[in-house]
Structures are given as structure tokens and as C-alpha cells.
Amino acid sequence: MSDDVIITPIIGLEIHVELATATKMFCRCANRFGDEPNTHVCPVCLGLPGALPVMNAAAVELAMTVALALDCTVPDFTKWDRKGYYYPDLPKNYQISQYDLPLGARGRLAVPVTGDDGVVTTKTVRVKRAHLEEDAGKNIHDRGAGTGVDLNRAGVPLLEIVSEPDMNGVAELLAYARAMQRLVRWLGASEANMQMGQMRFEPNINLNIESGGRTYKTPIVEVKNLNSFRALERTCAFEIQRQTAEWRKDPEGFSLETLGKQNRGYDDAGEKTVFQREKEEAHDYRYFPDPDLVPVTISDDWRETVGGTIGELPLARRQRFCDAYGLAPAEADALTQDAATGDLLDAAVATGAEPKRCVNLLLGRGAAMANERDCAIGALGVTGVALGALAQMIDAGEVNATAGEKIFAALADGDADSPRQIAERDGLLAVRDSGQLAAWVDAAIAANPQAVADATGDGKKQKKAFGFLMGQVMQKSRGAAQPSEVQKLLSEKLS
Amino acid sequence: MTDALDMTATQLRDAIAAGDVSAGEATRACLDAIERTDGQLACFNEVYADRATQQADRIDQRLAAGESVGALGGVPVAVKDNMCTAYGRTTCASRMLAEFRAPYTATAVTKLEAAGAVILGKTNMDEFAMGSSTEHSAVAPTRNPWDTSRVPGGSSGGSAAAVASRQCPAALGSDTGGSIRQPAALCGVVGFKPTYGRVSRYGLVAFGSSLDQIGPVTRDVRDAALLSAVIAGHDPHDSTSIDRPVPDYAADVHTPVEPLRIGMPREWFTDALDGEIAAALRRAAKTYERHGAELVHVSLPHSRIDVADDGALSSYAVSCYYIVCMAEASSNLARYDGVQYGHRTDQAGGDIVEMLCRSRAEGFGEEVKRRVMLGTYTLSAGYYDAYYNKALKVRRLIARDFQQAFERCDVLLCPATPSVAFELGSKTDDPMAMYLQDIYTNSLNLAGLPGLSLPIALSDSGLPIGMQLIGPALGEQTVLRAARMYETISDAADHKPSVTAS
Ligand SMILES: [Zn+2]
Numbered sequence: 003m004s005d006d007v008i009i010t011p012i013i014g015l016e017i018h019v020e021l022a023t024a025t026k027m028f029c030r031c032a033n034r035f036g037d038e039p040n041t042h043v044c045p046v047c048l049g050l051p052g053a054l055p056v057m058n059a060a061a062v063e064l065a066m067t068v069a070l071a072l073d074c075t076v077p078d079f080t081k082w083d084r085k086g087y088y089y090p091d092l093p094k095n096y097q098i099s100q101y102d103l104p105l106g107a108r109g110r111l112a113v114p115v116t117g118d119d120g121v122v123t124t125k126t127v128r129v130k131r132a133h134l135e136e137d138a139g140k141n142i143h144d145r146g147a148g149t150g151v152d153l154n155r156a157g158v159p160l161l162e163i164v165s166e167p168d169m170n171g172v173a174e175l176l177a178y179a180r181a182m183q184r185l186v187r188w189l190g191a192s193e194a195n196m197q198m199g200q201m202r203f204e205p206n207i208n209l210n211i212e213s214g215g216r217t218y219k220t221p222i223v224e225v226k227n228l229n230s231f232r233a234l235e236r237t238c239a240f241e242i243q244r245q246t247a248e249w250r251k252d253p254e255g256f257s258l259e260t261l262g263k264q265n266r267g268y269d270d271a272g273e274k275t276v277f278q279r280e281k282e283e284a285h286d287y288r289y290f291p292d293p294d295l296v297p298v299t300i301s302d303d304w305r306e307t308v309g310g311t312i313g314e315l316p317l318a319r320r321q322r323f324c325d326a327y328g329l330a331p332a333e334a335d336a337l338t339q340d341a342a343t344g345d346l347l348d349a350a351v352a353t354g355a356e357p358k359r360c361v362n363l364l365l366g367r368g369a370a371m372a373n374e375r376d377c378a379i380g381a382l383g384v385t386g387v388a389l390g391a392l393a394q395m396i397d398a399g400e401v402n403a404t405a406g407e408k409i410f411a412a413l414a415d416g417d418a419d420s421p422r423q424i425a426e427r428d429g430l431l432a433v434r435d436s437g438q439l440a441a442w443v444d445a446a447i448a449a450n451p452q453a454v455a456d457a458t459g460d461g462k463k464q465k466k467a468f469g470f471l472m473g474q475v476m477q478k479s480r481g482a483a484q485p486s487e488v489q490k491l492l493s494e495k496l497s
Numbered sequence: 498m499t500d501a502l503d504m505t506a507t508q509l510r511d512a513i514a515a516g517d518v519s520a521g522e523a524t525r526a527c528l529d530a531i532e533r534t535d536g537q538l539a540c541f542n543e544v545y546a547d548r549a550t551q552q553a554d555r556i557d558q559r560l561a562a563g564e565s566v567g568a569l570g571g572v573p574v575a576v577k578d579n580m581c582t583a584y585g586r587t588t589c590a591s592r593m594l595a596e597f598r599a600p601y602t603a604t605a606v607t608k609l610e611a612a613g614a615v616i617l618g619k620t621n622m623d624e625f626a627m628g629s630s631t632e633h634s635a636v637a638p639t640r641n642p643w644d645t646s647r648v649p650g651g652s653s654g655g656s657a658a659a660v661a662s663r664q665c666p667a668a669l670g671s672d673t674g675g676s677i678r679q680p681a682a683l684c685g686v687v688g689f690k691p692t693y694g695r696v697s698r699y700g701l702v703a704f705g706s707s708l709d710q711i712g713p714v715t716r717d718v719r720d721a722a723l724l725s726a727v728i729a730g731h732d733p734h735d736s737t738s739i740d741r742p743v744p745d746y747a748a749d750v751h752t753p754v755e756p757l758r759i760g761m762p763r764e765w766f767t768d769a770l771d772g773e774i775a776a777a778l779r780r781a782a783k784t785y786e787r788h789g790a791e792l793v794h795v796s797l798p799h800s801r802i803d804v805a806d807d808g809a810l811s812s813y814a815v816s817c818y819y820i821v822c823m824a825e826a827s828s829n830l831a832r833y834d835g836v837q838y839g840h841r842t843d844q845a846g847g848d849i850v851e852m853l854c855r856s857r858a859e860g861f862g863e864e865v866k867r868r869v870m871l872g873t874y875t876l877s878a879g880y881y882d883a884y885y886n887k888a889l890k891v892r893r894l895i896a897r898d899f900q901q902a903f904e905r906c907d908v909l910l911c912p913a914t915p916s917v918a919f920e921l922g923s924k925t926d927d928p929m930a931m932y933l934q935d936i937y938t939n940s941l942n943l944a945g946l947p948g949l950s951l952p953i954a955l956s957d958s959g960l961p962i963g964m965q966l967i968g969p970a971l972g973e974q975t976v977l978r979a980a981r982m983y984e985t986i987s988d989a990a991d992h993k994p995s996v997t998a999s
Contacts, residue, residue: 045600049837051832052579093832093837151837288881290824290876296736
């Protein structure tokens with residue numbers, strides 16, 4: 003092959019998101035993950051004879067929220083359709099879904115993409131449709147003989163968001179998937195926890211190849227049910243490689259026109275995709291309007307009420323943090339992964355605190371604790387008022403940075419006292435009484451003659467010994483001394 | 498206890514309330530009647546003798562304590578075997594559900610019990626309500642109490658035959674294309690299908706979801722009004738149930754409709770109709786006229802019945818009806834796969850697809866399989882527009898015809914069935930002939946309207962002839978009052994079948 007081959011991956015993504023409603027889509031069973039199999043079931047979600055579905059309006063509202071945040075058109079009229087296929091985890095052997103009139107259509111999501119050069123650009127991915135349906139149950143193979151079916155998940159509201167094939171590489175694909183995860187979490191529409199299967203991916207991938215003045219298109223490959231970003235990444239990287247290699251072997255034969263669409267499955271262990279029978283593709287779902295449910299009419303009022311709850315979206319907030327608070331893009335990114343953390347920052351700044359000082363606390367001790375607890379920084383339990391007060395105390399030199407982190411940790415651990423009360427109670431207020439400081443320094447010098455000797459000498463132990471004496475003073479002050487003051491005084495006394 | 502068996506539900510309720518007969522006696526009389534005659538008739542698939550007796554005794558205790566016991570206090574009622582009850586089996590007369598025990602009770606049955614009714618048992622039917630003769634029951638064919646060599650109609654044949662033979666005063670049936678009205682006509686009792694959505698379908702095993710409706714089978718119109726008032730009403734478990742107040746049908750059923758304009762659809766009074774039935778209907782119309790009603794001719798063009806040169810009948814309504822109900826049935830019955838409940842083959846050898854196919858092949862009867870296959874076909878890619886979608890359009894035209902007709906009249910007077918009860922086995926080899934039993938009844942299921950069939954005469958062969966009255970949407974009161982008018986001025990209800998328990 004000559005060098006003028008230009009290969010462009012064409013990638014579209016279907017994302018399934020379980021909505022965080024209290025109850026299921028068409029019955030009042032709890033929508034809860036992780037409990038004993040078949041403990042959240044009733045005649046409706048078991049698909050028992052005679053049972054009838056009743057729509058959960060809360061699920062429709064959450065789905066509308068996402069659709070509107072994606073700039074989708076939300077129609078005045080939508081309806082429910084039955085999608086028929088036989089599978090043991092699908093109790094009715096049809097799924098209540100939306101066929102020709104989805105809840106949302108023709109939207110878009112702006113996605114920040116970091117290039118290989120580290121430069122962040124914004125890619126806009128078009129959203130073809132977003133429709134609501136009920137999730138299926140889960141087959142369980144690891145409990146005794148045979149296969150079991152857990153129907154706790156059956157009937158959980160599931161939003162399927164289908165993109166146009168607008169992504170041209172793995173980086174864009176992952177950025178889109180992550181942005182969607184952040185968005186649905188941001189909106190409170192889903193926890194989008196991958197391990198719990200609350201977010202699942204089905205990418206479709208092919209290549210557009212320009213070579214020798216001709217355009218080639220490779221067969222579109224669809225991969226079902228990917229449960230992690232890693233699997234999504236590996237699948238697409240593998241497919242791009244594989245399709246490139248296949249095309250190089252047989253540019254005429256390996257084409258969309260000849261082979262059409264194919265299904266491949268992801269092999270987790272081998273980190274590759276494997277061919278699946280064409281039979282899967284031949285599915286005829288026999289869609290027809292579900293006669294058990296009435297169509298949904300969406301009034302302007304309803305649409306506006308739901309739209310009014312959306313508020314500022316991540317990208318807009320990120321920009322505002324940079325512009326108004328003077329944050330670095332990386333800081334703004336870290337603070338806009340979820341809505342609560344940015345809300346906390348805004349609330350603290352509103353008390354008159356310096357944004358930068360608040361951000362240092364949030365991304366310092368805050369990020370570390372959030373990481374330990376596997377939660378958002380904004381979910382640590384620190385209020386905006388407390389954070390603001392603490393930041394102002396640090397700025398005023400009333401507590402030092404170390405004490406500030408201790409107070410932040412106490413607040414995050416549920417301490418009910420105010421930052422000032424904690425500082426006073428725990429003796430963390432910075433000591434500015436020079437007499438007291440001098441007394442601590444003198445005491446440390448008197449108690450450690452060897453360290454003093456090392457520190458005043460010019461041997462290689464000098465630095466370490468000075469640090470040791472600093473530590474002794476800080477310890478005596480129980481952290482309340484301002485380190486810069488201690489250093490100044492100690493240097494003076496030793497010189 | 499012959500007296501109790503001859504009483505209507507209303508009479509029995511009043512007699513129980515007055516202390517003339519106890520609820521326990523009434524229930525034991527019915528159980529005894531079933532014991533004596535059901536070997537011959539096969540009306541019941543299951544009888545809840547102990548539970549019913551206890552229920553009745555409790556009613557008597559409450560009466561003795563001076564409590565009020567409800568609009569059906571102590572009245573024994575049978576329910577069709579496609580309504581779920583948290584006790585006993587709910588089989589749909591199918592091998593598939595032969596051992597199925599529902600964990601919950603259908604709303605209509607719950608309402609009956611809340612009104613003091615005693616549930617006697619489950620009545621026989623065509624499998625999954627698919628049929629017009631009750632011969633498609635996997636249990637046994639029910640026999641017509643007027644002539645046991647003949648069918649009782651269907652699919653609610655067990656309910657109609659049980660009420661006709663005095664095994665019980667009242668029963669619930671379900672009507673998808675005529676399944677209450679046609680057997681009521683063939684058994685000489687009253688059958689009423691309310692407006693679609695008037696009675697909750699929750700707990701009614703689905704056949705054609707957009708058509709199915711529960712209704713009463715009784716011995717007179719007053720009882721039909723009584724039971725309808727009890728079971729009707731909005732149900733939060735059924736999104737398609739109508740959220741409108743339910744009038745007390747029984748309270749004003751005796752009030753004549755005045756003036757009454759009766760529409761006679763000209764498309765249904767043609768050569769296609771049996772001469773004896775046509776004559777009986779015209780006599781009934783004259784009777785109404787003599788009592789002040791005005792007869793008007795109306796037209797239902799899309800429910801027209803065509804007669805081919807060879808005498809074969811056809812109708813848009815029948816074609817449309819069968820496409821809709823089979824499509825819905827193919828989807829509704831998909832859940833019977835042997836995975837969670839129902840019949841599971843022991844011949845599958847561990848393969849899930851084979852298990853599923855064999856379980857369905859073994860569990861369903863021929864008629865059910867035929868409809869599931871036809872329905873699957875009409876919903877398939879490439880055929881949907883030609884069949885299902887077109888049927889939905891025809892359905893709208895049929896409904897519009899009725900709307901226009903009701904601009905000129907209060908009720909429609911028409912046949913309930915094309916013939917009187919036929920011999921067992923005479924149509925089982927000819928599905929089309931069986932489907933044509935619905936020819937006068939299924940249009941109004943497509944339009945969602947209320948319809949009632951009541952006995953008006955006996956044929957020369959001594960078999961009941963029914964008349965169907967149809968009302969506009971939510972016109973239950975008009976239909977019931979118009980039917981009651983006829984009932985009070987004629988003596989048709991006085992005839993008794995040859996097999997009776999009383
Ligand atoms: Zn449920």
C-alpha cells in the first residue's frame with residue numbers, strides 16, 4: 003500500500019443508563035442493586051399472567067431532564083411499544099420500549115477532548131435519539147447447578163442514548179462516554195456506576211479509508227454490552243487495528259457493501275473482539291404499540307418545569323470557574339466532575355472567601371478524603387459556610403495551612419462545631435505571642451544539645467538537625483505555631 | 498333448596514338479608530347443584546367448596562351481628578378461569594397453566610368479594626379465551642344445558658352454561674370479540690360487555706389487550722346492572738381503565754328510556770342472517786315500537802357482511818378483529834415459555850431454545866398455536882403495514898360508523914349470533930366457520946362500546962335466540978335500561994333449559 007492512505011475511524015455509541023428512580027419503570031418495586039436475587043419483584047415485573055404495567059412518571063421526568071440537557075427535541079406526544087424477543091431474563095418475552103416516537107431526538111453533547119499534544123478541544127457529538135425502556139433481569143450462572151434468573155433488575159427504567167457516528171477515534175469515544183457519565187450523574191438521573199451495570203455501552207465501528215483517489219468503507223461492527231470504559235477502549239482500539247489489517251489484506255472484499263453489518267462480542271480475557279453468528283442480526287422484534295399503556299402527552303408546561311430544574315451544565319461551569327475564579331483548567335476540571343463539589347465551592351465563595359484558598363482545601367485534603375471514601379469532594383459533608391469561614395481564617399493567618407487541613411478533616415468527619423470553635427477547642431489557632439514562641443524555642447534548644455551542635459555545625463547533618471528542632475517546637479505548640487515564625491526565631495537563636 | 502337456585506342474584510341477596518335463606522344455605526345449594534349436574538355439563542374447572550362455604554358462613558355471622566354485607570352479600574358467583582385468584586388455580590383451560598397458582602387476585606374478583614359475593618369456582622372456557630364454543634378447552638368441552646349435544650358458545654361457555662342451568666345465579670365472563678354475549682345468547686341468559694376500560698383488566702389473563710373486557714353473565718338484566726355496578730370503576734393497576742364515576746346501574750335500571758330511539762343497522766339485517774333469528778329480532782323491535790320506541794334505520798358500512806356465491810360470509814370487521822386480536826395474542830402469550838412458571842417439557846435435554854419450543858408446542862392447543870403463528874406473522878417486518886397497521890385504520894373507520902349511528906339513535910338493536918347453538922364438533926375442523934360466530938359481536942369490541950345480549954325467543958328447535966343491544970361509549974345505563982324495558986314486557990326469560998339443577 004502506498005503512503006497516501008488516510009484512515010478515519012467512524013464510531014457511534016449506544017449508551018444504556020439505568021435511571022436512579024426509587025421504584026421501577028412500570029411497577030412499584032424498589033429499584034435497588036445488590037440485594038438477594040428476586041427480592042424486589044411483583045406480578046408486574048415478573049410478567050405474571052394478568053398483570054399490567056403502570057408508567058412511573060418520575061422515570062419519564064428524569065429521562066426528559068437528560069434529553070433536554072442534551073438539547074434533544076422532546077415531542078408533545080410519545081408512546082410505548084413492545085419489542086418482542088425470547089430470552090430467559092425477559093419475563094414477558096417482550097420489552098416495553100419506544101420505537102418510532104422516542105422521548106428525545108436530534109440532540110448534541112459538547113465534549114472536551116484532550117489531544118495527544120495535551121491541548122483540550124471541544125468536540126460536538128450529535129445525539130440521534132434517547133428513549134426510555136425497561137431493563138431485563140440477569141442470568142446467574144454461579145449458583146448451583148444450571149442457570150438462575152434474578153429479576154430484581156427486570157423493569158428498572160433504562161434510558162438508551164444513541165449517538166450519530168460522529169466520533170473519529172478512541173480518545174473522542176472515551177471522552178464522549180465519560181462526558182455522558184458525568185452529565186447523567188450531574189443531573190441526578192443516574193449513579194451511572196459501571197460495576198453495578200448502571201451504564202453500559204454498545205459501540206459501532208467502521209473505517210473510512212481514502213486511498214489512491216478512492217474511498218473505502220469497512221463493514222460496520224457492533225459490539226454489545228460493554229461494562230467498563232476499559233472494555234470500550236480496548237474494543238475500539240482492537241477493531242480499528244483489526245479492520246485496518248483486514249482491509250489491507252482484501253480492500254475490495256472487506257467492505258460495507260459486501261459484508262454489511264456484523265456483530266462481534268468482546269472477549270474480556272483476550273482484550274479483543276470475536277465474531278458472533280449473523281443470526282443475531284436477523285432479529286425481527288415485531289414492534290407494535292403496547293395496548294396496556296396509554297400514550298404520553300407532554301405539555302409545554304411540563305417540559306418547561308422539567309427543563310427549569312437543569313441549571314448550569316458541566317462545561318459552562320468549568321468555563322466560569324476559569325474566568326471568574328481564575329482557576330487553572332485542570333483545577334476547574336477536577337471541580338466539575340460532579341455538581342455537588344462545584345456547588346460547595348460556589349457556596350464558600352459566596353461567604354466572601356478567596357476562591358483559590360477554598361480550592362486548595364478542596365483539592366488537597368478534600369480530594370484525598372474523597373478518594374479514600376470513594377465519593378465526590380462535594381459529598382464529604384463539609385458545608386459551604388464552614389469551608390468559607392475556614393478559608394478566611396487561613397487567609398487572615400488565624401490558623402496555618404496544616405491546622406486548616408486538620409479542621410477540614412474534622413468537618414468532613416462530621417464535627418458539628420464551626421471551624422473557629424474547632425480551632426479554639428483543639429488549640430489550633432496560630433500563636434502570635436512572640437514570648438510564648440521564644441519560650442518553646444528555648445526549651446527545644448535546651449533539651450536537644452546534640453541537635454543544636456549538628457544544626458550549628460556545617461556538617462551534612464545540619465539541615466536534618468534544624469528540621470528536627472523545628473519539629474520539636476511545632477510539637478510543643480501542638481501545631482499552633484506559624485512555621486515561618488518558628489523558622490525565623492530558631493535561625494536567629496542558633497546563629 | 499330449589500327456591501334459592503331459581504332466584505336471581507338480586508332476589509337471593511334480598512332473601513339473605515331478610516333472613517329467608519342463609520348465605521350458607523345458598524352456597525351449599527349451588528355446590529350441590531354443581532355436584533349433581535356438572536358431570537354432564539362440565540361448566541367448572543375448579544370448585545372452591547370449602548372456601549366458599551366458609552365465606553358464606555362468615556357472611557351469615559356478619560348478618561347475625563347486624564353488619565351490612567354489601568350489594569352482593571352472600572350471593573354465590575362463579576368466575577371464568579382466566580381471572581387470577583390468590584387461591585386455587587387459574588388455568589385458562591390450558592395445559593400450559595394447568596397447575597398455575599396466581600399469587601394475586603384480579604381487581605374485578607376482589608371487588609365482587611368486597612361486595613359480599615361468595616366465589617364458587619372457576620368456569621370452563623376456550624383455551625386462553627380463543628374460541629366460540631368452549632370446545633377448545635384443554636379440560637373438556639362444556640355442554641349446552643338446552644341440548645347437551647350442542648355447544649354453549651364461547652369462550653365464556655362455562656359461565657353461561659352454569660348460569661343457565663341454575664348452578665349459580667351469576668358469573669363473570671370476559672369478552673374480546675363476543676365471548677360473553679355469544680354464549681349468553683346460545684344459553685338463553687343475559688351477557689353484558691361494558692365499555693372498554695370500564696372494568697379493570699388487572700388480573701384478567703390477557704388475550705387481546707385492546708379488546709378484552711370483563712362483564713357479568715346473569716339470568717336477568719337487573720342482575721347484569723347489579724354486578725356491573727360492583728365490578729366497574731377506575732383501577733390504579735390498569736392504566737387503560739376509565740377514571741369516571743360509576744353510576745348505580747341497578748338503582749335506575751327499571752327506569753325506561755323515554756323517548757327511546759332504536760337503530761337497526763341495515764348491514765346486519767340481510768340474507769346472511771338466519772331467518773328465524775331475523776324474524777325474532779323484528780318481533781322484538783315491534784314490541785319496543787308498540788311501547789313507544791321509535792325505530793330508525795342506521796348504517797355501519799365497515800361492519801357490512803358480504804355473502805359470496807358459495808354462501809361464504811366475510812366482513813371487514815371480522816378480518817380487522819382477527820388481525821388485531823391475534824397480533825396482540827402472539828405478544829401476550831410469548832411469556833409462556835416454561836422458564837418461570839407454566840408447563841415445561843421434560844424432553845429438552847438442557848438446550849434453552851429446545852426447551853422453550855417444546856414447552857410451547859406441548860402446552861398450547863391447536864387453536865392457540867394457530868393464532869400465535871398468525872399474529873406473529875402479521876407483526877413481522879415487511880407485513881406490519883399490510884396487516885396490523887391497516888387493521889388499525891379499519892378499526893378507526895368501524896368506530897366512526899358507530900359514532901355516526903349514535904347521532905341518530907340511543908341504542909342499536911341487532912343479532913348476537915348468526916345462528917342458534919350448533920352441534921359439538923360441527924365447526925372444529927373449520928376455523929373460519931368458528932370465527933364467523935363473532936360476526937355481529939366483534940365490531941363493538943373494535944370500537945370499545947358496551948353491548949348486551951338477552952334472550953328474546955326460542956327457535957322451533959327449542960333453542961334460545963338472543964338479541965344484542967349496543968350503546969355508545971359509557972352508555973351502560975342506556976343499554977341496561979333499554980334491555981330491562983324489553984325484559985319486563987316480554988316473557989322470554991321464563992323459559993328454562995332441559996338440564997337444570999332446580
Ligand atoms: Zn415489580
